[in-house]
Amino acid sequence: MSNAAPLLEVRNLRVEFPTRRGTLVALDDVSFSISPGEVLGVVGESGAGKSMTGAAIIGLLEPPGRIAKGQILLDGRRIDNLRYEQMRRIRGKEIGAIFQDPLTTLNPLYTVGRQLTETMTTHLPIGPAEARRRAIEWLEMVGIPAAAQRIDSYPHEFSGGMRQRVVIALALCAEPRLIVADEPTTALDVSIQAQVIALLKRLAREKGTAMMLVTHDMGVIAETADRVAVMYAGRVAEIGPVREVVKHANHPYSAGLMASIPPLDRRVERLAQIDGAMPRLSAIPRGCAYNPRCPKVFSRCADERPDLLDAGTTRAACWLYALEAPHG
Amino acid sequence: MADAPPMFEARDLARHFDVSRPLLQRMVAREGRRTLKAVDGISFDIPKGRTLSLVGESGCGKSTVARLAVGLYTPTAGSVRFDGRDLGAARASADQRRRMQMIFQDPYASLNPRWRVKNIVAEPIRAFGLVTTKAEEEMRVAELLTQVGLSPLDGDKFPHEFSGGQRQRISIARALSSNPEFLVCDEPTSALDVSVQAQILNLMKELQQRLGLTFLFISHNLAVVRQVSDRIGVMYLGRLAELAPAESLFRRPRHPYTRALMEAIPDLEMTGRDRIPVGGEVPSPITPPSGCAFHPRCPLAQDRCKRERPEMKSAGGAMVACHAVEEGRDDAMPMPAIARDAA
Numbered sequence A: 001m002s003n004a005a006p007l008l009e010v011r012n013l014r015v016e017f018p019t020r021r022g023t024l025v026a027l028d029d030v031s032f033s034i035s036p037g038e039v040l041g042v043v044g045e046s047g048a049g050k051s052m053t054g055a056a057i058i059g060l061l062e063p064p065g066r067i068a069k070g071q072i073l074l075d076g077r078r079i080d081n082l083r084y085e086q087m088r089r090i091r092g093k094e095i096g097a098i099f100q101d102p103l104t105t106l107n108p109l110y111t112v113g114r115q116l117t118e119t120m121t122t123h124l125p126i127g128p129a130e131a132r133r134r135a136i137e138w139l140e141m142v143g144i145p146a147a148a149q150r151i152d153s154y155p156h157e158f159s160g161g162m163r164q165r166v167v168i169a170l171a172l173c174a175e176p177r178l179i180v181a182d183e184p185t186t187a188l189d190v191s192i193q194a195q196v197i198a199l200l201k202r203l204a205r206e207k208g209t210a211m212m213l214v215t216h217d218m219g220v221i222a223e224t225a226d227r228v229a230v231m232y233a234g235r236v237a238e239i240g241p242v243r244e245v246v247k248h249a250n251h252p253y254s255a256g257l258m259a260s261i262p263p264l265d266r267r268v269e270r271l272a273q274i275d276g277a278m279p280r281l282s283a284i285p286r287g288c289a290y291n292p293r294c295p296k297v298f299s300r301c302a303d304e305r306p307d308l309l310d311a312g313t314t315r316a317a318c319w320l321y322a323l324e325a326p327h328g
Numbered sequence B: 001m002a003d004a005p006p007m008f009e010a011r012d013l014a015r016h017f018d019v020s021r022p023l024l025q026r027m028v029a030r031e032g033r034r035t036l037k038a039v040d041g042i043s044f045d046i047p048k049g050r051t052l053s054l055v056g057e058s059g060c061g062k063s064t065v066a067r068l069a070v071g072l073y074t075p076t077a078g079s080v081r082f083d084g085r086d087l088g089a090a091r092a093s094a095d096q097r098r099r100m101q102m103i104f105q106d107p108y109a110s111l112n113p114r115w116r117v118k119n120i121v122a123e124p125i126r127a128f129g130l131v132t133t134k135a136e137e138e139m140r141v142a143e144l145l146t147q148v149g150l151s152p153l154d155g156d157k158f159p160h161e162f163s164g165g166q167r168q169r170i171s172i173a174r175a176l177s178s179n180p181e182f183l184v185c186d187e188p189t190s191a192l193d194v195s196v197q198a199q200i201l202n203l204m205k206e207l208q209q210r211l212g213l214t215f216l217f218i219s220h221n222l223a224v225v226r227q228v229s230d231r232i233g234v235m236y237l238g239r240l241a242e243l244a245p246a247e248s249l250f251r252r253p254r255h256p257y258t259r260a261l262m263e264a265i266p267d268l269e270m271t272g273r274d275r276i277p278v279g280g281e282v283p284s285p286i287t288p289p290s291g292c293a294f295h296p297r298c299p300l301a302q303d304r305c306k307r308e309r310p311e312m313k314s315a316g317g318a319m320v321a322c323h324a325v326e327e328g329r330d331d332a333m334p335m336p337a338i339a340r341d342a343a
């Protein structure tokens, strides 16, 4: 899978927010790639920059946020410096976006059916009647009951999870090659979630659709992702094959994160947690950003910032994996 | 559990919505009005200091129950009582409103985008006159923000400057600010990463032990539900299918839908356990199946199930609405893998 030429490449991405009190760096030196048919899971602390990375890729960074450094390539072609109109055509046709907040994607004034058919007639060579037929089919595929009856409903007439499924159908209906999905299944129950995940996996397998899948749900990651990137404070802390990252994380932050997953098979008095909070963007510590919370911190961590290093099974931004590091 | 008097009671609670198409379209298509029974006759109690969770398919009516519980919707039928007083009769008093708070499923829609975070969190404190000086208010807001893992300095920012999970923490801080005794939490942690989720769930448990808070909790994540609940209600199409003590529900689920739901839980351990979505079509809530609404998807369905709607009856320590359970033929459906593993 990884020997195919990547469909998406993110190189040394840096996103800044100029504010009155100085420039905030929301993403710093973020690099990864995704091949056709591959699902890259992205996890990490809330506020780490996962949605921001997705927004940068689809060209929808909220001003004053801007790409200050780095490149984003789709099929070898730069897309980070395109004009708004050019990017708008790529979005929808080549990149489908599923946002964390369904209300920003859905227009409250239009029926669900109208939004789906307009997206398809804009991007695909089909007429309104065919588009309506496919719209019903997509709604069925994402598990909306009585789709033919409910296609003319307005978004507010749907439950939270149903709205989310409409957003998924909207992102998929123009058959894009890359899907950037930000928490696509969070509002869904386990059964519908299984159905949506199966649909996304089928698209990846059969149509070679590539996917960046941002989610907090480790169950979804375990089932869907081929590789996983763990983000912390605007950087990639660890990246590697899903099983290694979830079961045998090398970076101390990833290990702490995975230990916090609530167990399904028993009740515990108190869940394992990482104490403290992620630093604010205006106060990222020197050296390794995780050092104030890290149980394995040592002298070097406070002075120098680690880049991604070879940690055997994965790559981890942690001095424990520097060749000259004191182990144990 | 029977020792404490209920803090919250729902009796035969129902809420219907009119989802008719516009008059003109109805005339053209010669169709009548359509009613969607989002919640259709459910009853449960929550004793003081306990947590009851609701689980079930998307669209089964959980958020509607949550809104009914805090008085945001008026019931079409039935009643909700809070600390012995009926909520429906008159508008909730200021004191009742202070004592019950809700954390919404959607952290985007529930925060005023034009207010600074400190004002959002302080609003209930002011509305209910809980502090007398500005300094006290600032201290309380700082304490609340710290409790949910944000910094007191974040108070000066606006909601759009935060990530999804950070916004959910703001709404949790706001809900806690009026010192409520009863908290309705609709998917409170699904926007949070697992380590912040653990912090928030630990905080909720700690507050419950320290202050005796009562919770109505809604989540799709059954692992989370197992950690926080005393009792669990499984909903299907606006009704309760099963209501049971948390541990017995996981060890011995009775209702066929509960068993099917548990087979659909993701396999986090990557053991290769098969994940089986609940089979069959999700029924339309506008034209629900006759009799037991689960019958088109139920492996144990018989003729009676199509004719007669099952009522909640006690079965072991649980309450179950199923003819097969009542007739003692539920053993024909295997226990889900996660219950088998526990046994």
Ligand SMILES: Nc1ncnc2c1ncn2[C@@H]1O[C@H](COP(=O)(O)OP(=O)(O)OP(=O)(O)O)[C@@H](O)[C@H]1O
Pocket (backbone or CB within 6 Å): A017, A024, A026, A044, A045, A046, A047, A048, A049, A050, A051, A052, A053, A062, A063, A064, A100, A281, B160, B161, B162, B163, B164, B165, B166, B191, B192, B193
């Ligand atoms: N408009 C903005 N101005 C300033 N800072 C912002 C703005 N939008 C986001 N941020 C900050 O950028 C950081 C990254 O946010 P992002 O939304 O990418 O987080 P995330 O990893 O998606 O988190 P979550 O899991 O909670 O959704 C956060 O610290 C957030 O507070």
Ligand SMILES: Nc1ncnc2c1ncn2[C@@H]1O[C@H](COP(=O)(O)OP(=O)(O)OP(=O)(O)O)[C@@H](O)[C@H]1O
Pocket (backbone or CB within 6 Å): A156, A157, A158, A159, A160, A161, A162, A187, A189, B017, B018, B019, B036, B037, B038, B057, B058, B059, B060, B061, B062, B063, B064, B065, B105, B285
């Ligand atoms: N204001 C409304 N008008 C019409 N129908 C509504 C309204 N609110 C909810 N419904 C319908 O009522 C049913 C129950 O919705 P509710 O939001 O309670 O579901 P839920 O169990 O919370 O689902 P989810 O898990 O997706 O959040 C759904 O079929 C929904 O479409």
Ligand code: SF4
Pocket (backbone or CB within 6 Å): A251, A252, A253, A288, A289, A290, A291, A292, A294, A295, A296, A297, A298, A301, A306, A317, A318, A319, A320
């Ligand atoms: S570099 Fe140091 S502080 Fe950072 S994760 Fe590794 S051991 Fe911990």
Ligand code: SF4
Pocket (backbone or CB within 6 Å): B255, B256, B257, B292, B293, B294, B295, B296, B298, B299, B300, B301, B302, B305, B310, B321, B322, B323, B324, B325
């Ligand atoms: S009542 Fe009949 S259809 Fe309904 S769950 Fe029980 S056996 Fe299945």
Ligand SMILES: [Mg+2]
Pocket (backbone or CB within 6 Å): A050, A051, A052, A100, A182, B163, B164, B165
């Ligand atoms: Mg996000």
Ligand SMILES: [Mg+2]
Pocket (backbone or CB within 6 Å): A159, A160, A161, B062, B063, B064, B105, B186
């Ligand atoms: Mg809901």
